[in-house]
Amino acid sequence: MVVLILPVIVLVLIAGLIAGVGADTTATASTLRGVPPEFAPWILKAVAECKDHPELTPALMAAQLQQESKFSTSRDTVSSADAKGPAQFVDGTWATYRNDADGNGRADPFDVGDAVIAQGRFMCSLLGDAKASGIKGDVRRLALAGYNAGWAAVLFYRGVPPKSFAEGQTHNYVIAIMAMIKDYQGAPLLDVGGSGAGSQALRRAAARIGTPYAYGGGTPAGPGRGFCDSGNGYLRGRCAASSTIGFDCSSLVQYAYWPHTQLPRTAAAQYGATAHQPVSRGELRPGDLLFWARRDGFIYHVGLYAGDGRVLHAPRTGRQVEVVGLDSAMPASDYRGATRV
Template sequence: MLVGAAAAAIGLVMVVILGIVGVVLADGEATASETTDGGGGLRGVPAEFREWILKADAACAEPAMSPALLAAQLYQESKFKTSRAEATSHAGAQGPAQFMPPTWATWGRDADGNGEASPWDIGDAVMAQGRMMCSLLRQAKNSGYPGDVRALALAGYNAGWGRVQEYRGVPPKSFAGGETYNYVQIILSTMSRFEGPGLLEVSGSGAGADALRKASTRIGTPYAYGGGGPGGPSTGFCDGTNGYLNGRCAASSTVGYDCSSLVQYAYWPKTKLPRTADAQYRATSDRPVSRTNLKPGDLLFWKNGSGFIYHVAIYAGDGNVLHAPRTGRNVEIQPLTSAMPQRDYLGATRP
């Protein structure tokens, strides 16, 4: 905000990655089904944010509010980052929802019950974001100003409602170097990334089921060759062969995961797997699993003709995989039999 959060004015390039990570559902061990959560559903959101985004949405009676609106706004504000180093703006805005201290004093509450109202606590920050946006949506609806009430509310969040009143709408590109104008346009245009089927419902317990649940929160996240890690998605790189789309390097401008980084993220920190698919196979190959005995969380591997292991997936059951197929695609669910060429299937291991 200019008055509440620092807005990045760069557009989000939504491209997907080249490697693959899969999740499959095990019969009798864990089950999965697509669910929606109201407001168009919610996907592609870190697990630690998901619960609070849905709570913030449910607490607001304004029809223009939706989980995807809050998620896209959080992504624009902080990319879901929570550390002081990564989520403090040059203007002094703090936390994943980028509150300036005076604005936080108005909207901040101890939502997570830990005894402190802090803009750095995910629950506190998201619920405060929801309260402020709900109030702004109501003001926008009652203002009579032309345009999308969501755009007006977002402009108020970024620049302050006084600026919306001054311009009787979203401030133009000439205001603040276009920061507020771009902020509004980017969030509204990227909401669709967070809409749609929600989490896979995964029953069962243990490291494997937990890893599957965590990985499933990333459905819809773009593929970025070389991107991602234990802390979440990040931009990747191109190596002369991988990471390109339509002749250009997509990975370097795409925030996402590749196959092995998604697996690493899913298991971290309880099991600290290495970064690449080949290294993950070598780290777990002493615990092989036959295809008939797969359980949720087992890792599945594919290799090319020269023996190089190019893909890893997490087994979740029911013959399906959740994976990041390749550059230009998103983390998604597909049948195990068609996710990768069957002739390349190497085997499975249990971390």
């Protein structure tokens, strides 16, 4: 199997989201952070299934999903090698590991649950192959190489294929994932308390910290491919948005509140939908909407108040979802005000 890496594109356990996510999975929750809430319980379930190979950790699986698809849930997530879904399965390998983990009546590589459970089972099998092979080296690295290039390539090279193989794709794939493991271990990237709609929205958005900005990209289901118009989506003279799977400012806010509140798509429309509930700067609560406007009054940017004078937002092309000080997010003179959903 050869899986092509897609272009550069908190933990929340959802009670009752899936059957079978119980004590065996929640026991490892503290080892995982920064994972979108729709992925977290499936990662923990997949790891719990792989009882014979403790090398398969939640952080390893999360780092692999980040490298494969940036946790994309879009049905546009298809590589040039026709690898599909968040875990990037080609048809031949999917035929072996296909499953209907979410019980919706279909085995679909685009369904988060089906894809992550299949990823875990495939990696678990590869870890077993690595241990039985007698090949020296970190079995995690060998398993990752097998996932990307096929186990036959690992056997042929007696290890991770070198840079000369497939233009270094597998070599770089393994290095990137191993380096990212630490990013998904430990405490949440943004610790959000409370149980109201605003706190819940902020937690959901915080799990997307690090997701690329994609002008026009993103839906209530998650990151999506962006596009360029006459003046937006460009980076150093090229259309970056069309090759980036991510969020823009308003799609991130829409995603954060969905489906509790179905906000409209653009920052201006979101202001219009919530302007009847203004919030002064001294009364801000986590999850409140923050808006910036041009001199002519047009609302051009929105973010979520993250507490302690900070905003969580998707800033602009070339950047990622981040948490910054409210006064440094956009020009301070453009700050229009806040509303509450």
